Amino acid sequence: MDVDIEPLPLLSRGKHRSPRRGACFMELASYLAGERWSDAPDCTHPLLAHLARLVNDLTHSAHRPRLATLVPAVIGLTSDDPRWRDELAVLAAARALPVVSEQRQRALAVGLLTCERCRSARSGPQQATPHPAVQRALEQAPLAARWARNFIAEAGGPGRRHPGETMVEIATVGLAQACVTDPDGMLRELLADAITMCEHLAGRERDREALEWSDWREVCRAAPVH
Numbered sequence: 001m002d003v004d005i006e007p008l009p010l011l012s013r014g015k016h017r018s019p020r021r022g023a024c025f026m027e028l029a030s031y032l033a034g035e036r037w038s039d040a041p042d043c044t045h046p047l048l049a050h051l052a053r054l055v056n057d058l059t060h061s062a063h064r065p066r067l068a069t070l071v072p073a074v075i076g077l078t079s080d081d082p083r084w085r086d087e088l089a090v091l092a093a094a095r096a097l098p099v100v101s102e103q104r105q106r107a108l109a110v111g112l113l114t115c116e117r118c119r120s121a122r123s124g125p126q127q128a129t130p131h132p133a134v135q136r137a138l139e140q141a142p143l144a145a146r147w148a149r150n151f152i153a154e155a156g157g158p159g160r161r162h163p164g165e166t167m168v169e170i171a172t173v174g175l176a177q178a179c180v181t182d183p184d185g186m187l188r189e190l191l192a193d194a195i196t197m198c199e200h201l202a203g204r205e206r207d208r209e210a211l212e213w214s215d216w217r218e219v220c221r222a223a224p225v226h
Contacts, residue, residue: 011064013057015039025056025067026074033075045078047088047164048198054169055191058176063184070188073195077202082122084201086115086131088194089164092171094137095190097144100174105141108174109148111167112137118162 009016009023009031016022019031026049030041040049052074056067093108100108112134119131138145175186 011056011068012061013064025052025071028068028071029074032072043076043078044074045084045088045198047085047168048074048077048194050165051088051092051168051172051194052191054172055187058172059184059187063188067188067191070192070195073199077195077198077204079198079202081201082118084198085162085164086119087133087197087201089115089162089167090131090133090137091194091197092168092190094133094140095186095193096171096174096178097137097141099178099180099186100171101177102144104170104174105144106147106151107170108167109138109141109144110151111163111170113148113152114163115167 009019009021009028011025011028012022014024016024016027018037019027023031024039026039026041026044027037029044029049029052030036030038033041033043035041035043039053040046044052052070056064059067089111093112097105097108116131116134172187172190175190176183178186180186
């Protein structure tokens with residue numbers, strides 16, 4: 001008996017009206033999760049999803065299929081805990097600071113100091129302790145850190161709006177344009193590490209077997225350019 005099998009959408013850049021036209025990273029996640037077709041499904045934390053969309057779009061077409069093995073891990077990975085937004089923003093900034101341009105370093109340093117202010121506002125100045133990852137990141141770019149502190153002092157303090165989305169955008173675009181040997185590899189590694197970190201925050205153990213690239217080669221090859 002003949003059975004029609006619906007193929008998985010092919011990974012490509014941008015938003016898509018339907019699976020037949022391809023899928024970005026998060027649209028494929030929504031498809032696999034059984035949610036309404038969307039690049040911002042409920043099954044994934046908004047900032048993690050934002051990072052995944054950026055990595056998907058900034059990765060060159062020849063390397064994008066290798067992102068597919070990470071898609072199942074983001075399904076169900078979400079929380080209302082404000083620490084997730086802090087940690088994701090800090091991770092992205094710390095990864096990008098050593099290699100991005102001076103202008104982006106300064107912006108990321110301001111973002112890191114703003115994250116610290118957001119953390120302090122939640123816990124209170126007496127209980128807040130400096131985030132060790134923020135300290136390490138700023139030590140990697142001391143000139144940018146000095147500039148950011150002077151800028152904040154002159155501007156009257158950092159804003160109260162969480163800078164997570166902006167920091168992730170600056171970091172990923174900076175990595176994609178950095179003078180490094182494998183920007184696509186760095187972007188994928190950042191996303192993989194962000195997923196692992198969120199799994200740790202959620203207390204989710206990796207009880208599944210690691211997905212092999214060979215298992216996805218045919219179903220998630222790069223979509224043709226129209």
